[in-house]
Amino acid sequence: MDLKTIKSLVQLMVENDLSRLELREGDTHILLRRGHPPVMLPTATTAAGPAAGGALPSAPSPTAAASETSAQAAAPAKEHQIRSPMVGTFRAAPDPESPPLVKVGDEVRPDTVVCLIEAMKVLNEIKAETTGRITKVFVKNAEAVEFDQPLFAVELI
Amino acid sequence: MFKRILVANRGEIALRIIRACRDMGIEAIAVYSRADRDAAYLKLAHDAFCIGPESPQLSYLHAPAIISAAELADVQAIHPGYGFLSENPTFAQMCRDCRIEFIGPSVESMRLLGNKVEARRLARTVKVPILPGSLEPVADEDEAVAVAERIGFPVMIKAAAGGGGRGMRPAHNEATLRSCFRNARAEAEAAFKDGSLYIEKLIERPRHVEVQILGDKKGNLVHLWERDCSIQRRHQKLVEESPSPHISPRTRRKICAAALRLARAARYYSAGTFEFLVDQDENFYFMEVNTRIQVEHPVTELVTGIDLVRWQLRIAAGETLTLAQDEIPQRGAAIECRINAESPDEDFRPCPGRIDEFIPPGGPGVRLDTHVYAGYVVSPHYDSLLAKLLVHRSTRAEAITAMRRALEEFRIGPIQTTIPLQLSIIEHADFKKGNVDTGFIEREINTGTRKT
Numbered sequence: 093m094d095l096k097t098i099k100s101l102v103q104l105m106v107e108n109d110l111s112r113l114e115l116r117e118g119d120t121h122i123l124l125r126r127g128h129p130p131v132m133l134p135t136a137t138t139a140a141g142p143a144a145g146g147a148l149p150s151a152p153s154p155t156a157a158a159s160e161t162s163a164q165a166a167a168p169a170k171e172h173q174i175r176s177p178m179v180g181t182f183r184a185a186p187d188p189e190s191p192p193l194v195k196v197g198d199e200v201r202p203d204t205v206v207c208l209i210e211a212m213k214v215l216n217e218i219k220a221e222t223t224g225r226i227t228k229v230f231v232k233n234a235e236a237v238e239f240d241q242p243l244f245a246v247e248l249i
Numbered sequence: 250m251f252k253r254i255l256v257a258n259r260g261e262i263a264l265r266i267i268r269a270c271r272d273m274g275i276e277a278i279a280v281y282s283r284a285d286r287d288a289a290y291l292k293l294a295h296d297a298f299c300i301g302p303e304s305p306q307l308s309y310l311h312a313p314a315i316i317s318a319a320e321l322a323d324v325q326a327i328h329p330g331y332g333f334l335s336e337n338p339t340f341a342q343m344c345r346d347c348r349i350e351f352i353g354p355s356v357e358s359m360r361l362l363g364n365k366v367e368a369r370r371l372a373r374t375v376k377v378p379i380l381p382g383s384l385e386p387v388a389d390e391d392e393a394v395a396v397a398e399r400i401g402f403p404v405m406i407k408a409a410a411g412g413g414g415r416g417m418r419p420a421h422n423e424a425t426l427r428s429c430f431r432n433a434r435a436e437a438e439a440a441f442k443d444g445s446l447y448i449e450k451l452i453e454r455p456r457h458v459e460v461q462i463l464g465d466k467k468g469n470l471v472h473l474w475e476r477d478c479s480i481q482r483r484h485q486k487l488v489e490e491s492p493s494p495h496i497s498p499r500t501r502r503k504i505c506a507a508a509l510r511l512a513r514a515a516r517y518y519s520a521g522t523f524e525f526l527v528d529q530d531e532n533f534y535f536m537e538v539n540t541r542i543q544v545e546h547p548v549t550e551l552v553t554g555i556d557l558v559r560w561q562l563r564i565a566a567g568e569t570l571t572l573a574q575d576e577i578p579q580r581g582a583a584i585e586c587r588i589n590a591e592s593p594d595e596d597f598r599p600c601p602g603r604i605d606e607f608i609p610p611g612g613p614g615v616r617l618d619t620h621v622y623a624g625y626v627v628s629p630h631y632d633s634l635l636a637k638l639l640v641h642r643s644t645r646a647e648a649i650t651a652m653r654r655a656l657e658e659f660r661i662g663p664i665q666t667t668i669p670l671q672l673s674i675i676e677h678a679d680f681k682k683g684n685v686d687t688g689f690i691e692r693e694i695n696t697g698t699r700k701t
Contacts, residue, residue, distance in 0.1 A: 179321065180321070212347070238299040239300050239302070239308075
């Protein structure tokens with residue numbers, strides 16, 4: 093799905109005053125939300141899985157601001173950065189005894205869980221959302237990470 | 250006193266809170282969205298966290314991100330500023346649950362006073378006048394019409410969960426009332442997740458007069474006099490001042506005493522503002538409470554000499570209010586102009602963009618609260634407030650002269666701002682006489698008359 097298509101979907105939403113638009117096309121899944129939904133707060137503490145409302149949906153899902161989609165499209169063609177979608181503590185593995193989920197050289201697919209980010213006592217799985225090979229790990233276990241902070245560099249294949 | 254607090258806001262109020270922290274030796278932790286990452290005020294904080302993308306609901310309104318940052322930074326308290334989550338009882342409760350102090354009133358009084366129907370009911374119990382109308386939400390349009398016929402048209406349909414001018418519709422007769430009712434309900438449902446509506450008498454040419462309150466957690470409460478915020482456009486304030494011109498000392502005392510009674514009944518603490526409408530006969534009616542620090546708080550700081558944000562921090566830390574009511578002055582006259590990035594000639598179209606020229610006013614009696622500077626980029630994602638320009642002089646006439654000087658000195662470009670509009674307002678004959686009401690801008694500006 094290219095930027096032009098996304099922009100026309102955004103326009104479609106604005107013109108028809110839609111607050112939500114979801115489209116699946118083959119392997120692509122896009123969810124667009126518009127307007128001012130209430131503050132979404134975690135309703136239950138779960139050991140794994142994205143906190144309700146706490147993390148962005150795992151499929152690429154730009155909001156109505158077109159500038160975000162252009163930011164995501166701006167990364168160079170071959171190299172890609174997996175950036176943190178939330179504020180929290182970076183966990184390389186589900187528990188301190190386990191080895192890191194990924195290391196340099198590992199191949200990842202869109203659904204590969206590359207790390208976890210802990211926020212408000214909830215562990216959120218962070219998926220690669222891309223196909224490639226890990227070339228760099230930018231953060232250390234138990235490091236505080238903020239939104240948009242680069243976590244991994246991935247060579248796209 | 251706190252060692253470290255998180256500032257859950259942006260722009261000029263974030264800077265205001267950071268300044269109070271710097272004055273008090275408290276480490277201020279700032280948060281910012283991707284759109285604000287280059288803001289210069291962030292460098293004045295002890296540390297800063299990026300909490301989300303441009304959109305407010307994924308950043309400044311995103312409670313999990315804010316609490317998460319607060320935990321990472323190990324802060325003792327959060328100051329929510331104004332707007333965003335500042336009047337959100339769920340967020341205040343979350344802070345409490347995470348053992349982080351929420352700098353504001355208790356969750357209970359926030360819930361109570363945040364519901365307009367509950368607040369009005371409480372006002373009645375302590376003999377604070379309220380506008381004639383329905384104490385309870387009306388069930389349907391027939392009941393609305395019955396209430397309107399009892400109190401007399403014109404009336405205002407209001408959302409119980411609304412505020413800040415939203416969720417209000419006037420009706421001058423039964424036909425309009427019936428046709429507006431359904432729309433008003435749907436709008437309230439969509440905007441506030443609560444479709445309850447009540448009916449209130451509509452006052453013609455009212456003045457908006459609000460009282461600043463400060464209270465500690467031990468039950469000590471004082472008022473810091475009133476502000477007049479009648480100069481509004483679509484319920485957004487543009488010019489505020491203290492004292493309110495044209496209300497008698499007797500009315501002033503009564504309004505301030507009424508606000509204090511209501512604050513006490515609600516067990517209020519921290520800073521809060523109690524809003525009233527005053528009619529042409531100086532009858533006043535309680536409207537709503539803003540359970541937070543307000544944009545126009547510096548107006549009060551100037552005439553009283555009291556630092557409100559500093560007191561919010563002290564109160565939240567458990568300190569006792571050491572201000573005695575009879576020692577709180579209202580000295581001279583202060584006026585504030587909210588300078589917005591909007592084009593008054595083009596229906597106040599917002600004007601985002603890069604600010605290349607920024608020459609601020611100064612000199613005696615001038616205070617400028619702003620996060621903006623030459624090179625700052627005004628983004629389209631948030632409100633358009635650029636700066637709060639204030640003056641404080643011995644008399645209102647001198648304050649108006651000083652404000653005119655300051656507005657004329659103030660150069661912001663190339664984007665459009667409300668400066669030319671505010672110049673016309675303060676030079677208007679009616680403004681100079683203090684003859685203003687909340688319809689002033691719509692009446693005088695739309696007709697294009699420029700009386701001097």
